[in-house]
Amino acid sequence: MSYSKKVLSALSAIILCLALTAKTSSAAPIQALIVTGQSNHNWRISTPVVKQILEQTNLFHVDIAISPGENADGYTMDDFKPNFAAYDVVVLNYVGDLWSEQIRKAFVDYVSNGGGVVAFHSACNAFPQWKEYNTILGLGGWGGRDERWGPYIRWRGGKVIRDYTPGQGGTHPSKHVIEIVTRAPEHPVMKGLPRMWLHARDGFNIRMRGPAKNLTVLATAYSDVVNDGGTGENEPMIFTINYGKGRVFHTLMGHAKSNSRSLECVGFITTFQRGAEWAATGKVTQKIPKDFPTATEVRRWRYFREPKQNPNTAGPTVQFEKISSSVREKTGPVEIGVTLSAACEKTVSVLCRVTDGTADDDEDYAFKPTTVVFPPNTTTRKVAINLKADNEHEAPETIVLQLQQPDGATLGARTQHTLTIDDNYAKRHYLHHCR
Numbered sequence: 391m392s393y394s395k396k397v398l399s400a401l402s403a404i405i406l407c408l409a410l411t412a413k414t415s416s417a418a419p420i421q422a423l424i425v426t427g428q429s430n431h432n433w434r435i436s437t438p439v440v441k442q443i444l445e446q447t448n449l450f451h452v453d454i455a456i457s458p459g460e461n462a463d464g465y466t467m468d469d470f471k472p473n474f475a476a477y478d479v480v481v482l483n484y485v486g487d488l489w490s491e492q493i494r495k496a497f498v499d500y501v502s503n504g505g506g507v508v509a510f511h512s513a514c515n516a517f518p519q520w521k522e523y524n525t526i527l528g529l530g531g532w533g534g535r536d537e538r539w540g541p542y543i544r545w546r547g548g549k550v551i552r553d554y555t556p557g558q559g560g561t562h563p564s565k566h567v568i569e570i571v572t573r574a575p576e577h578p579v580m581k582g583l584p585r586m587w588l589h590a591r592d593g594f595n596i597r598m599r600g601p602a603k604n605l606t607v608l609a610t611a612y613s614d615v616v617n618d619g620g621t622g623e624n625e626p627m628i629f630t631i632n633y634g635k636g637r638v639f640h641t642l643m644g645h646a647k648s649n650s651r652s653l654e655c656v657g658f659i660t661t662f663q664r665g666a667e668w669a670a671t672g673k674v675t676q677k678i679p680k681d682f683p684t685a686t687e688v689r690r691w692r693y694f695r696e697p698k699q700n701p702n703t704a705g706p707t708v709q710f711e712k713i714s715s716s717v718r719e720k721t722g723p724v725e726i727g728v729t730l731s732a733a734c735e736k737t738v739s740v741l742c743r744v745t746d747g748t749a750d751d752d753e754d755y756a757f758k759p760t761t762v763v764f765p766p767n768t769t770t771r772k773v774a775i776n777l778k779a780d781n782e783h784e785a786p787e788t789i790v791l792q793l794q795q796p797d798g799a800t801l802g803a804r805t806q807h808t809l810t811i812d813d814n815y816a817k818r819h820y821l822h823h824c825r
Contacts, residue, residue: 419451420670421794423477427457428486431512436646437483439653440510440662444481446693447663447676453477453794455801456707457486469803471713473792475499476745479506479670482513482527488520498522502634506669508662511644514595515560526638528605528631529598531560540600545573545610545624552602559599563618567591567688568643570627570657574608577630578674579639579664587683590655590690593645596625604632609661628661630668637672639665656682656689706732708740708764708793709802716786716810721779725772726791726807728762730799738764738798742773746790749811754778754787762793777811787811 422444426433437454444450455472467487474480474497489497501507509527517523518533529543539559541552568589572580589611596613609628613620631638643658652658660682664674683689711727730738743759744751751757756776764771775789791807 420449420479420667421477422450422452422479422481422666422670423472423474424452424454424481424483425457425472426454426483428484429512430485430515431645432647433483435648435650436510436644436653439646439650440481440483442694443653443659443662444666447667449663449667449676450479451795453796453801455805456803457484458803469713471803471806473745473790473806474505476792476794477505479508479666481508481510481666482516483510485512485516488517494520494522498526501526501636501638504635506666506671507636507638508666508669509638509640510662511595511642511646514598514640514642525601525603526631526633526636527600527640528602528629528638529600529626529640531595531598533560535559535599537599540602542597542599542623543602543605543607543626543629545607545626550605550607557597559597560595561597562593562645563596563613563620565591565593565645566618568594568611568627569685570609570611571624572609574606577606577608578672579628579630579661579668580608581674582678583660583682584685586685587657588685588688589643589657589683590652590688592643592652592655592658594625594627595642596621596623598626598642606630628665630665637669639669641665654691654694656691659691706730706734706738706799707802708738708762708796708799709804710791710793710807711770711804713804713806714808714810716812717777719779719811719813720777723774723776724809725774726809728771728773728793730764730769731802733767733769734764734798735766736798737766738796740793740797740799740801741795742791742793744789745792745806747788747808749787749789753780754811755789757789775809784813786813 424437426437441452444452457470458466468490514527514530515532518535524530536558537556541554544551544553570587570589572583572585574580607626607629610624611627613623613625615622628641644653646653664676668674681689708730711729717724740762742762744757749755762771789809793805
């Protein structure tokens with residue numbers, strides 16, 4: 391090969407490498423939604439920390455859906471309609487009022503069809519009356535749960551044992567530093583982690599019981615009877631569930647009431663980050679940090695920064711003016727109102743995109759994802775959808791808009807708007823016969 395050909399070959403290789411690098415770096419972030427707003431733990435402390443943990447990886451974009459509850463401003467649970475289908479993974483940090491039947495069905499459909507779920511610590515306390523939720527999470531506690539909900543899960547003799555002994559589901563031993571033992575070293579979440587490592591002082595969950603279908607125990611912790619008032623069993627701490635096409639990552643660590651110390655442990659953070667990526671994509675690309683805990687030393691996350699704002703003080707809320715509207719079929723723009731709950735001195739923005747509906751985005755309307763910008767001291771903006779009329783007789787069609795990725799605000803209750811387009815055929819037919 392001549393010198394010039396060698397140079398050209400090397401340049402081609404460099405260009406190809408740069409192209410592949412650009413492609414990798416421009417990969418779309420994993421869309422994550424934290425569902426919170428009510429809890430028997432302090433969701434105002436834990437939610438911003440969990441958001442920070444995920445976004446620190448540069449893999450995730452995180453939205454927060456805050457349910458009505460305290461300071462609900464007249465909203466009810468019927469107004470709470472997170473659009474699970476718009477996200478790759480849903481993080482559950484919620485214990486509170488039962489979701490509406492519509493949203494419960496949407497959540498089950500989301501997981502069944504391949505949606506990822508991360509169940510975080512107290513999420514296992516929620517919805518004891520909702521059978522499918524208990525199946526999706528695998529194990530739960532409190533809320534009156536007992537042997538009717540399913541067996542205890544124990545790790546004995548190197549395998550999972552289903553213990554049907556009667557008794558309540560869910561208790562806390564005394565808070566202490568926890569020795570975590572990896573039980574599934576080849577699972578993508580656990581691969582490369584030490585066999586044994588120390589997790590920060592935590593009030594972890596024990597005596598968990600439930601359907602435990604398609605459950606894989608990733609890690610356990612011994613619950614000491616004498617010193618901790620525990621069970622004398624190796625209790626599951628991290629596990630996964632397969633539900634339909636969906637993947638569920640469930641961690642029982644992360645007790646946060648007065649502070650977030652247990653959430654600042656490198657072991658908790660690493661498994662949480664990796665578990666969220668696995669739930670969303672089925673694989674893990676993240677490396678094990680060099681400062682991962684050892685069998686003798688707890689490690690605090692060196693990148694942790696105390697969040698400046700928590701969810702209920704992080705600026706105003708942004709949402710649609712209404713959850714639905716209708717219009718006669720026509721050619722031209724239709725405007726949908728988006729509101730900010732309070733004027734700000736800084737610019738606020740939110741992404742609006744179509745996520746569902748029966749209308750065809752080529753034949754019936756034109757709309758591209760749009761960033762709605764609120765200049766300083768502005769509280770109302772409009773989103774325009776350009777409709778396209780035709781002469782065909784057809785049933786009413788819908789366009790479902792979704793707000794995501796707020797900057798300078800948090801999402802309110804009305805994050806979704808359904809626009810119904812009514813056909814003009816009946817009106818034209820009536821006018822024709824009146825002539």
